[in-house]
Amino acid sequence: MPSFVRCTGRPLTAALCFLALGTAPLAAQNFRLVFPDASQRATISQTVGLTNISIDYGRPGINGRIVWDSLVPYDSVWRAGANINTVLTVTSPFTVSGQALPAGRYGLFMIPAKDKWTVILSKEANAWGAFSYAKSEDALRITATPRPSENVERLEYTMDDPTDKAVTVTLRWEKVAVGFTVSVDRDQVVLDSLKQQLRNLARFFPPAWAQAAGWAMANTKNMALAENWADSSINLGPSFLNLTMKANLVERRGDKVEADKIRTRAGAMATTEVDLNAYGYQLLAAKKYDEAIAVLERNTRDHPTSANTWDSVGEAYALKGDKAKARTNYQKALSLYTDPANKQRVTAILANLK
Numbered sequence: 001m002p003s004f005v006r007c008t009g010r011p012l013t014a015a016l017c018f019l020a021l022g023t024a025p026l027a028a029q030n031f032r033l034v035f036p037d038a039s040q041r042a043t044i045s046q047t048v049g050l051t052n053i054s055i056d057y058g059r060p061g062i063n064g065r066i067v068w069d070s071l072v073p074y075d076s077v078w079r080a081g082a083n084i085n086t087v088l089t090v091t092s093p094f095t096v097s098g099q100a101l102p103a104g105r106y107g108l109f110m111i112p113a114k115d116k117w118t119v120i121l122s123k124e125a126n127a128w129g130a131f132s133y134a135k136s137e138d139a140l141r142i143t144a145t146p147r148p149s150e151n152v153e154r155l156e157y158t159m160d161d162p163t164d165k166a167v168t169v170t171l172r173w174e175k176v177a178v179g180f181t182v183s184v185d186r187d188q189v190v191l192d193s194l195k196q197q198l199r200n201l202a203r204f205f206p207p208a209w210a211q212a213a214g215w216a217m218a219n220t221k222n223m224a225l226a227e228n229w230a231d232s233s234i235n236l237g238p239s240f241l242n243l244t245m246k247a248n249l250v251e252r253r254g255d256k257v258e259a260d261k262i263r264t265r266a267g268a269m270a271t272t273e274v275d276l277n278a279y280g281y282q283l284l285a286a287k288k289y290d291e292a293i294a295v296l297e298r299n300t301r302d303h304p305t306s307a308n309t310w311d312s313v314g315e316a317y318a319l320k321g322d323k324a325k326a327r328t329n330y331q332k333a334l335s336l337y338t339d340p341a342n343k344q345r346v347t348a349i350l351a352n353l354k
Contacts, residue, residue: 058082
């Protein structure tokens with residue numbers, strides 16, 4: 001039989017009656033409010049090459065407590081943070097102390113000790129703390145040496161000394177810092193990414209293949225792949241850029257005669273100010289001064305208001321040894337430059353040509 005609450009009488013009685021009526025349904029729903037965690041979550045990340053490395057963790061405070069070998073016992077597996085697992089996420093294959101691991105999410109645990117710590121990456125990244133930790137799920141274990149640090153009230157992770165191939169992940173809490181280095185094979189990661197990108201819409205555009213070829217040529221030893229990508233660019237549409245790149249790659253493998261033929265073909269396709277300037281400097285590098293001057297003077301005719309075109313001709317005549325014509329062209333460049341740095345540079349060159 002249902003029960004009813006009769007709400008009558010004095011104001012206080014009525015208020016208590018209303019509260020009773022209001023809380024009965026809430027209790028039945030088991031309603032839960034959300035409050036801030038004592039150890040709030042934080043995330044830090046660093047991009048290394050094309051790889052994102054991040055740490056997601058809880059930040060406990062010292063709060064006047066003794067941390068090491070008390071709040072955090074020595075020689076016991078610790079979650080290296082608070083609450084749910086501290087998680088290291090790396091978006092490409094990586095190594096820690098020479099041990100290779102696939103991309104993914106890893107639970108980060110540590111075993112603190114007085115002189116040496118153990119850093120653990122676990123295949124299980126979704127647990128609560130270390131309560132269900134199992135050594136059989138370890139992906140790797142390494143030894144790290146703690147070092148003194150400025151006092152840090154709330155535990156924090158930092159990404160130290162980043163390069164294009166590695167970063168040091170450091171835990172800092174109280175007056176202790178412990179770090180380990182995460183390294184990636186940047187070149188291989190980029191090459192794999194470029195291969196994938198070139199499977200998509202980019203594959204239909206000559207500049208995309210040329211850019212990929214240029215990166216491989218400048219950053220790797222895989223010249224065969226770079227040349228293959230340059231060929232793909234040329235097959236879609238020859239240009240000064242991709243033909244020049246092809247010539248450089250052919251020369252690297254020792255065929256200078258063929259490289260010169262390709263450069264001549266590239267030069268015939270040079271039409272923009274940038275292309276003509278680049279072609280002229282290629283000829284200067286080969287000490288073909290008259291040919292270079294012809295190309296660079298054409299650039300001044302095509303782009304007469306560009307200070308850089310006259311600057312380049314001046315340099316070409318100076319390299320050839322014709323100071324009079326070098327001065328004439330440098331003076332024209334000086335009259336067109338508006339920025340102080342180039343004006344100062346050309347003025348100094350003219351002073352040395354007297």
